[in-house]
Amino acid sequence: MTMIFGIPMVALMGQLLVGLINGSFYALLSLGLAVIFGLLRVINFAHGAQYMVGAFAALLLLKMGGVGYWWAVILAPVIVGLLSAVVERTMLRRLYDLDPLYGLLFTFGLALTVEGIFRYYFGASGQPYSPPKELAGAVNLGFMFLPIYRGWVVIASLVVCLAVWFLIEKTKLGAYLRAATENPILVQSFGVNVPLLLTGTYALGAGLAAFAGVLAAPVYQVSPLMGSNLIIIVFAVVVVGGMGSIMGAIVTGYLLGIAEGLTKVFYPEASNIVIFVIMAVVLILRPAGLFGKEA
Template identity: 80%
Template sequence: MATIFGIPLQALYGQLLIGLINGSFYALLSLGLAVIFGLLRIINFAHGAQYMLGAFAAYLLLAYGGVGYWLALILAPLIVGLLGVVIERLFLRRLYGIDPLYGLLFTFGLALTIEGTFRYLYGAAGQPYAPPAALTGAVNLGFMFLPVYRGWVVVMSLIVCIGTWLLIEKTKLGAYLRAATENTVLVQAFGVNVPVLLTFTYGLGVALAAFAGVLAAPIYQVSPLMGSNIIIVVFAVVVVGGMGSIMGAIVTGYLLGVAEGLTKVFYPEASNTVIFVIMAIVLLIRPAGLFGRDA
């Protein structure tokens, strides 16, 4: 069997795949965080809870409504995104323009409330959620067997990430969103309804988290703790990429996921901390992050 530094190639490919899958979720979640912070200046600590809500929305749609995976992939992000719209209109819009610490504290409390409620209702154990029949099985790539669903997760994550970047950076709507954060009064003078744009932005970021939750449900199971288990890593990804940088969130999400996977092969003891070590090194060299803009 072929090896690299004494490591079997099959094991290396397997960990690369795991790293790419984890990176897909890191990229999607950090993208939502970057959209919300970059355009609203809100540090959304409830993002992990909203990711969990997406998974639970898919699970409950199946359990009580008979709604399968494919429709849940659309409905769950819409439902959780609309919940985000309600939160923004009732609470978050009161925090715009003041110290971001207030938004962090509010969303942290919101995360604890959501997770505590679902833990009380469903316990800490995970609920199974089967992938659709069309995405079961594996494909022989010659050098490894690729589970179809995991390949689907990587491809779908990449499509959504690129689509969101194009929406924010290359469309008129994205230009309005970016302009509204820089000069609200001027944008309103052109007849643009800025409050609606800001509400849409938060709803979009929350929907991205919920979409990641639906993708994750068949892999990690549906658990009230699934958001709290990943959110700290996602914040580290956002910091490395640059707070508010859309492209930084996407690129560093995938890169750090792969770095974590490779570390599990060559030095397993450091796999849980390698992302934070990379974050510390990046902050020492470039405090604004790899793609961030220096103040």
């Protein structure tokens, strides 16, 4: 049996895969947070609830409408995005000109309300959601067996993250979004509907959270608590990458997921806190985060 640093190769690669899978969810969720904060300056504490609603949307689409996984991957983010657009248009928009603390408190209260509603109707225990037949089974890579669905999660997450980065950083629409955060009056004078852009931005961030929820449904059980258990870690990832940094959210999400997975191999007792230790070190050395800009 091949050994690395006294640890079996299979065990090491297995934990590396776990780290990549967790990192995929961290990257998607932190990207959604970074998009919303970077363009709207709102600390969206409801992000974990939107992730959870995305998973439940996939489950309910299957149970009530017979809609399978592949359609749920498309429909669940759209449903959550539209619901979030309504929230932004009717409530969140009123807080843009106030202290950012008001936005944080509102989204925190929204998260508690949504979680409470789902706990009331579905209970606190998790419900299974099976992966599609096309992604069942595993592939023998020689040094380990790779579950096909988990490989799909890593690839799908990376593709979506890079597509969103390209949209915001390299397209005309992304330029309008970034300009609207700096000088909305000037952008509106060119005939751009700035309020619609802001609504679309919040819907996009929520949709990314819902997409992560659909990907997570077959990996973890669908539970009303799944978002609240993850959101603090995701905020730590955003802080390490740099608040509002799109590429920082993506890269840091994967790196911290891998760091967490490898810590479970070499020092399991620290696996639950390694991300927060890294966050503390980064904040001491570089308060703006690894990819953030100094104020």
